Amino acid sequence: MPVFRPEIAALSPYEVGRPISEVARDLGLDPASIIRLTANETPFGPFPGVAEAAAEALAGANRYPDNDSWDLSNALASELGVDRSNLWFGNGSVALLVDSVSAVGGPGTRVVYAWPSFVMYRFAAIWAGSDFTEVPLDESHRHDLDAMREAIDEQTRIVFVCNPNNPTGTIIPHEEIASFVGSVPDSVLVVIDEAYHDFVEDQRYATAIPTALTRKNVLVLRTFSKIYGLAGQRVGYGVGDGSLITELRKMQQPLTVNAVAQAAALASLGQPGELKRRARENAAGRHHLVGVMDERGLEHGESHTNFVYFKMPSDDSRVVSREFTARGVIIRPMSSGWMRVTVGTEMENRRFVEVLDEVLDTLSDKISP
Ligand SMILES: Cc1ncc(COP(=O)(O)O)c(C=O)c1O
Structure with missing residues (x-):
């Protein structure tokens, strides 16, 4: 056996959520009867015309892709009102956040982020050999930006702000982000992860792209994986000052956004x-799920996304998760009874609620003597 770095040997692999086919095999269920609400994917397919464009691009797959994503970057730049030099594309936004930590981190440096938040920030820190500080969310499951500012020390090279936050769904008002960014030293890269940007309807929220364009140490991350329904194609992008993007790209493997993915995103x-239609439909599903949780007295985060973070009457999220899975509904266990469910179609949401009630009954049988 080769000798592995101790921090890598100590890692448990990232859990992506079990595929429907595996759960169906394990439980002897029909795959069509299983509902997967675990990975914050959209239940709808890609946008109209996307599958056709992707198929056409596949026909040219004997050639390497365009390393500069030329057509995609021009189109996106004009949609966002930025220059194409402000854009950085990657194999999902995860690849970009990992490259960002690798570019500025390493042994003897620190990564700061909130907790609970997107677990890939922790992986990225460990992979780079950086130390990390996880700053607890406040009692409303929101980022505690004052505490995050306090956590930034001499070693700190990168801070992640997840807005809206995964898994809690909470948002940080725009002015708070702007004032936080203004208080962070220029030598620290601030990455604002807006993977769920398109689902937010609350007026207090705004993208940090304008802030990123006026500073050299701010990168906004977005993805085509969520509302655009392209999680399986892996296209994410960053927006920042052109000189910041030039430096970050030095850390990136070449040719990482494949030609089919570029065509699909374009x-x-x-x-x-x-x-808009998808955002509205998601909001209706989310309001329904939140209403159900309120009726049952279940604590939950104030979600502005396509998922809801809620607390079941149990200390063991894995036990709760198994109860759901056994009934053909896969949701994400967090910790101490907290769970995350992705908003699905109307039919999926209805089935989730039926199973929620069954699991609540089962748990209350176990709790009561
Ligand atoms: C906060 C956050 N950022 C980034 C991503 C990853 O997106 P991508 O599919 O673009 O790698 C996710 C996916 O779940 C996420 O929750």
């Missing part, structure tokens, strides 16, 4: 009606 753009 064909997704310029469809504002579809984007």
